[in-house]
Amino acid sequence: MFFKLAWRNIWRSKRRSLITIGSIFFAILFSNLMQSLQRGLWEKSLGATMSLSGYIQVQSPAFWEEQTLDNGIECNAQQVETISQIDNVKLVSPRIQSGALAAHGILSKFAFIHCINPSTEQDLLELPLKLDEGSLLADDDDGIIIGRGMAQYFEIGVGDTLSMLGQGYHGASANANFPIRGIIKYGSNQMSGSLVIMPLKLAQSHFDAPNIATSLHVSLDDIDKLEKTQLLIDKALSGQDLTTMNWKQMMPELLQAYQADAGGNVIFLMVLYLIIGFGIFGTVLMMTTERMYEFGVMVSIGMKRFKLSIILFLETVFLSAIGVAVGSLLSFPIMFYYHLNPIQITGDAADAMRDLGFDPVIAGSISLSILYENALVIAVIIALVNIYPAIVISKLNPIKAMRK
Amino acid sequence: MSVIKVKGIQKIYNEGSAIEVRALNGIDLVVEKGEFTAVVGPSGSGKTTLLNIIGGLDVATQGEVLIDGTTISGMSENELIGFRLNNIGFVFQAYNLIPVLTAKENVGFIMLLQKRSNDERENRVNELLDEVGLKEQKNKRPGELSGGQQQRVAVARALASKPKFVLADEPTANLDSKSTSDLLDIMARLNKEEGTTFIFSTHDQRVIDRARRVVTIDDGRITSDVHHA
Ligand SMILES: Nc1ncnc2c1ncn2[C@@H]1O[C@H](COP(=O)(O)OP(=O)(O)OP(=O)(O)O)[C@@H](O)[C@H]1O
Ligand SMILES: [Mg+2]
DSSP, X not given: OHHHHHHHHHTTTHHHHHHHHHHHHHHHHHHHHHXXXXXXXXXXXXXXXXXXXXXXXXXXXXXXXXXXXXXXXXXXXXXXXXXXXXXXXXXXXXXXXXXXXXXXXXXXXXXXXXXXXXXXXXXXXXXXXXXXXXXXXOTTOOOEEEEHHHHHHHTOOTTOEEEEEEEOGGGOEEEEEXXXXXXXXXXXXXXXXXXXXXXXXXXXXXXXXXXXXXXXXXXXXXXXXXXXXXXXXXXXXXXXXXXXXXXXXXXXXXXXXXXXHHHHHHHHHHHHHHHHHHXXXXXXXXXXXXXXXXXHHHHHTXXXXXXXXXXXXXXXXXXXXXHHHHHHHHHHXXXXXXXXXXXXXXXXXXXXXXXXXXXXXXXXXXXXXXXXXXXXXXXXXXXXXXXXXXHHHHHOOHHHHHOO | OOSEEEEEEEEEETTTSTTOEEEEEEEEEEEOTTOEEEEEOSTTSSHHXXXXXXXXXXXXXXXXXXXXXXXXXXXXXXXXXXXXXXXXXXXXXXXXXXXXXXXXXXHHHHHHHTTOOHHHHHHHHHHHHHHTTOGGGTTOOGGGSOHHHHHHHHHHHHHHTOOSEEEEESTTTTSOHHHHHHHHHHHHHHHHHTOOEEEEEEOOHHHHHHOSEEEEEETTEEEEEEEOO
16 A cells, blocks of 8 residues: 555656656666676776786785795695685685796897786686697796787797797796797786796796795686685685785785775765755655645644555655666666777876786676666665655644645 | 533644744533534634634643543643544545545545444445435546535545544635535534534535534634524
8 A cells, every 4th residue: 555655656747757767877886887887897907917827815924025935835735626626716726927038039028927827817817718820838848928019129039039048946947948839918018018827837847836826826717706705715814924915915006096986986976976965855855845734634633653654655765665676677788789889098198007017908897786776876866865754744743734 | 421521722833033923822611422523713713723723633722622521631642642543534625535436435434444344334435425415426536526516525424433423623714615614514414414513614604504603713712603403
C-alpha cells in the first residue's frame, strides 16, 4: 500500500519527476564514465608498472639502501610456495633487476636489465601484446628482448647481438653478447629506450649468481588489499632475515600522482553531486509543501506521522532508483566499450603521458565498484534530503495544515 | 453510557497576548449513542473549534473530553492519532480524499491502517460504496468524481471501521442543494441502519431541519439545545 501510494504520487507531477530522474540519470552516467576512464588509465598504468616492480617485494633488509645483486636473496622454492599460498597472492616471481652498459659497435647506452621466468611471467608483462618483431623467450633461452627505442638507438634488429657490460655477483665481471630474439613496443619513452628482458636462468649464469634474485615480486588478485596481504606475508616470513615493501612505499611519487589525479576528480564530482542534491531537494520541497492539506487529512483520520514520512521517503527512493538503474545500465556497456576499444591519445598529450611512463591509451575500467560507489552517493543524498520532510511531518499540525 | 461527554471546555487562542480570542467559553455537552446532532451558530461562534476538540485534533485550554468514558485530554499526540484511527470518523468540508487512490481504496484506507484482513475490508468497502450509491464509480479517483460524490466517499470512509461516532464539519458547505439532500439522506439512513452517531456543524437551514437534535452556540457558549422527535 505504501509502495502503491508512493509510486502513484511520483507520477502526479510527471514532468517534475522526469526531470528529477533525468538529472540523477545524467549524474550517474557522467560520473560512472568519468571514473571509468580515470581509473582505467591508472589500472593500466599501475598494472604495467607493477608487472615490473611487483605490488609487494620481498627483499633482504640491506637491498633498499643499496640495490645491487650483492644484496640479493637466495631463492628457496619452499619459501616461494609458502608465500604463494597466502590469500590474495596471485604470483610470486623471483626477479633480478640490474643495470649494465649496453653496447653495439661504437655506440653504448645504459640498460635496465629485468630478468623473469618467461613461461610464467611473459603474460603478466603483456609481452605477447607488446611484441613488435621476433619472438618471445623460452625459460632456457640464451637471448634477450629489448625495447623498440633501444633497437632504434643502436639501429639493430632481431638476430643481431647486443653486448652487456657490467658487474656480477660478489665482484665477478659480467660481460657477454646476447642475441636479440624480440623487440617490444613500450609506451613509456624511458622504458622503450632502456629495457632489456632476460630469462632468469640466463641472468643467474651471466651474473655468476646461481639461485640468487634481487627480490621476490608478488602480484595480487585484489590490489585494494595491498597492506593486508603485506602483513600476511610479513607474518609468514617472521624470523627470517627478510623484509617486505609495497609499491606505495617503493614509489611514493606514483602514489602522490595517483592521489592528486583522483582528488581532482573527487572535487569535480562533489560539485556535480551538490548540484544534483539541491535539485532533488527542490523536488522534495515542492512535493512536501504542495501537499500539506492532504497530509493534514491523513494525520487527522489516524495515519501515524512516521508512516507518512516513509511514503515520502519511498517517493524519493523510487525517483533515484529509476535514475540510478537506468544510468548504471546505460553506462556499463559504454564503459565496456571503452574497455575493449581504448581511446588512443595522440599529439602533445600522448608525449606528456609517455614522459610520465604511461601508455598513451585510456581503456575504461569496468570495475563494478564504480557503479555501486556512485549509487551509494545518491543513496546518501536521498537520506540527507529526506531529513527535511521528516521534520516537516513530525511538526505538522493537522488543523493548521488544513486551513487553506 | 454517553459516547461523548464534554465538561467545562474553554478554548483561548493566543492566551495572554493582545490578540487573545476566547473561542469556547465553558461548554458542557453530552452526546448519546445513535444521535444525529447538528451544531449550529453564526460564523466565528466556535463550531469548528468545538468539533476539533471533541475529535482530538485540538486541545482545550481547560475542561475535559471523555469518549466512551475515556478521557482524551491527557493523551500524547501519537496516542491521539491512534485513538482517532480506531474511534472517530471524520468528514471535512472538502478535499477529504487521497487524490492518488480510487474511491474504493480511499474507503478502505482506514481499515488498511488498522491492519484489518483483506476479506473483511473488501466486504465492508463494497457494502458501503453500495450504500452511498457509488458502486459504479469505485475505481475512479477523486479528481474524476463530483463534489457530492467525493463527500459521499468521505462519509463511506468515515464509517468503514465502524467508529464510535462521525464528526463532520460543514460537510455540505461546498455542495449544491441536490447533492446536499442526497448526502443528508445517506447520513440519516446510515444513522438509522448502522446506529452510527453523527455530529455535524452547518449553516444551512435545510440541513438543520434534518437534524434530530440542534445545539446552538454563540460566542463560545451553548445558547440552546433542542431535541426533535
Ligand atoms: N488558530 C486560531 N488562532 C486564533 N484564533 C482562532 C484560531 N482558530 C479559530 N480562531 C477564532 O476562534 C473563533 C471560533 O472560530 P471557529 O472556527 O471555531 O468558528 P466557526 O463557528 O467554525 O466559524 P465558521 O462558521 O466561520 O466556520 C473565531 O473568532 C476565530 O477567529
Ligand atoms: Mg467552522
